[in-house]
Amino acid sequence: MYKKQLYLALAGVGVCFLPVIIPLIPKLGAYAEAERLKATEGLERKRIEERAKTSDALYEAGVMPTTRSLRITNYFDSSKRNPRPDTTLYQDDEIVDVFDASGRCIGRIEEGIWKWKYKAKEICKSVQNTKPVRRK
Structure with missing residues (x-):
């Protein structure tokens, strides 16, 4: 019975929230990129640590690569x-x-x-x- 008024009210609330939602969209992309960079840096650090351990083990054993x-x-x-x-x-x-x-x-x-x-x-x-x- 009051469907049109309900939809119109929801549209009004949506318009009121647009100034809050629109600036968040670029921030979400930047956040996703920052998380991806953290993950790749963590992986690189693990690789470097493993290489350092291998190098130390070779040095202690007296083996030259x-x-x-x-x-x-x-x-x-x-x-x-x-x-x-x-x-x-x-x-x-x-x-x-x-x-x-x-x-x-x-x-x-x-x-x-x-x-x-x-x-x-x-x-x-x-x-x-x-x-x-x-x-x-």
Whole structure:
């Protein structure tokens, strides 16, 4: 019997609450984004803690992690620009093959010395190229 008046009253109450509800909509999106960032940061922190534990365990055991290859992901093979990787990270008895982002051999680190294929010939003759980096 009074349906029209009831709907009209509810519409009036809705209009009265619009100034309160409208500013909340962007805040809800910002809140959801902040919660997502907290979750990803928490996951990253857990990963870092696990890596630190693994590193400490390797150090206590006296085991050095060895890598036989190094990939420089922000460099593509060019005779005009020498990438000059950091050789201080490797032991003097390590031999590390260095690849560019496309997976081509660009040199080798031997006895703590960087040997670039354009300066030291025959460096990459016996090295098999690796798969290129795929970015999403």
